Amino acid sequence: MHRFANPARFLKIARPVTSWLLGIGFVLSAIGIVGALFLMPPDYLQGQTARILHIHVPAAWLGMSGWTGIAVASAAQIIWRHPLAGVAARALAPAGATFAFICLATGSIWGRPTWGTWWEWDGRLTSMLVLFFLYCGYMALAAAEKERGPDGRAAPVFGLVGAVNLPIIHYSVQWWNTLHQGESISLTKTTIAPELLWPLPFTLLGFSALFGAVVLLRMRAELAEAKVEARLRRAAAE
Amino acid sequence: MNQWTFVFAAYAVALGGTAGLIGWALASCRRAEDRATRIGRPQ
Numbered sequence: 166m167h168r169f170a171n172p173a174r175f176l177k178i179a180r181p182v183t184s185w186l187l188g189i190g191f192v193l194s195a196i197g198i199v200g201a202l203f204l205m206p207p208d209y210l211q212g213q214t215a216r217i218l219h220i221h222v223p224a225a226w227l228g229m230s231g232w233t234g235i236a237v238a239s240a241a242q243i244i245w246r247h248p249l250a251g252v253a254a255r256a257l258a259p260a261g262a263t264f265a266f267i268c269l270a271t272g273s274i275w276g277r278p279t280w281g282t283w284w285e286w287d288g289r290l291t292s293m294l295v296l297f298f299l300y301c302g303y304m305a306l307a308a309a310e311k312e313r314g315p316d317g318r319a320a321p322v323f324g325l326v327g328a329v330n331l332p333i334i335h336y337s338v339q340w341w342n343t344l345h346q347g348e349s350i351s352l353t354k355t356t357i358a359p360e361l362l363w364p365l366p367f368t369l370l371g372f373s374a375l376f377g378a379v380v381l382l383r384m385r386a387e388l389a390e391a392k393v394e395a396r397l398r399r400a401a402a403e
Numbered sequence: 404m405n406q407w408t409f410v411f412a413a414y415a416v417a418l419g420g421t422a423g424l425i426g427w428a429l430a431s432c433r434r435a436e437d438r439a440t441r442i443g444r445p446q
Contacts (some may be wrong), residue, residue, distance in 0.1 A: 187425075204416065213406035220417040263424045270420075271413040278409050375421060382428035389435035396442050 175249060183381045184269070190374030197367030205361050217275040219364050223372040224268035226263065228296060229260020229331055231376070232324075236331075239324030249384070252391075254324055255307045256383035260376050262300035269293055280344055289335035289345035290346050292330060299327045 201219035208215035234257045242250035272290065273283045282292065303323055310317035338347045349356045350365075 198414070198418075202410070213410050216410050217413040220414060224417060260424060260428075261418055267417050267420045269417045274409050274413040274416065278404055278406055372421065373423060379424055379428040382432040386428070386432040386435040389432070389439040392439045393435070393442050396439075 172249065175389065176385065179381045179385055181187045183378050183385070186374045186378035186381065190371050190376075190378060192297055192371070193367045193374065194371030197364040197369075197371055200364030200367065205364060208361060211279060214275055214278050217271055218361075220276060221268060221271040222365060223369045224264045224271060225293070226369060227372060227376050228265035228268050228293070228332060230373075231257050232263065232296060232299065232327060232331060234331075234380075235261070235324040236328035239321035242321045243318065243325075249323070251307075251311075252384050252387045253380070254321065255304075255311070256380045256387060257302055258307065259383065260379045262297060262304065263401045264372075264376065265293065265297040265300055265322040269297060273377045287345055288341040289343050291335065292334040292337050294329055296334060299330060302325065318341060 197219060201216050207213050237256045238250045238254035238257065241247040242254065257268070270292075272293075276285070279282050293321045303320065306323055307320040335342060337343055350362075355362060
């Protein structure tokens with residue numbers, strides 16, 4: 166990990182990887198979306214609304230993965246003082262917040278015809294909404310702290326403490342009686358028929374690649390902004 | 404209640420949000436890197 170502590174070395178790798186991730190992400194997402202909208206059959210119980218699953222699940226996965234990344238980067242920032250850790254954490258936040266919002270919005274749109282309500286204060290929905298608010302708080306805190314200098318500790322501590330919400334989201338459907346269905350997909354088994362499930366790996370991988378590209382773009386922007394600030398400071402001092 | 408209305412609304416939110424995020428990230432990166440190149444160039 167410390168090999169990439171040098172921003173110049175990181176940028177040399179990040180530039181081509183960004184283009185690759187964008188290309189792969191667009192192709193895989195397009196295959197998954199066309200499959201989910203036009204090629205898979207409707208569900209025998211939910212009808213056409215089952216198609217929403219193929220964007221809702223990747224959004225939930227990326228919303229939670231984003232904060233996992235923030236927690237790991239925050240730990241690296243506090244323990245090893247890795248120079249790119251803070252940059253990575255700040256770059257993850259807007260992408261994670263966007264996908265947490267998409268997860269909430271698509272879930273709500275699915276809930277209206279399926280449950281008969283746009284919103285329910287149950288464990289899964291509420292803990293996901295809390296995650297979205299945590300992202301908003303993290304972005305505000307990290308922006309304020311960045312202006313004061315690179316040695317701030319509040320944002321990484323907030324990033325670590327906020328990770329407590331991740332197991333709450335995951336286990337909420339087991340711990341409480343919720344309107345949200347239980348786990349239907351795991352690494353080893355699924356209760357969804359293969360005819361309905363096949364577009365999901367495409368949208369999962371496709372949106373994950375696009376998420377990765379956005380994070381790299383934001384990291385590159387942050388590093389360029391830091392370079393400009395350093396040069397202006399040096400010019401002012403001369 | 405036409406279920407397709409909900410399906411297209413959900414996809415519009417997801418694709419619009421993702422496209423907006425990518426567009427913003429691309430624009431902000433290009434702007435910042437162009438500025439860094441401009442300032443780094445000798446006057």
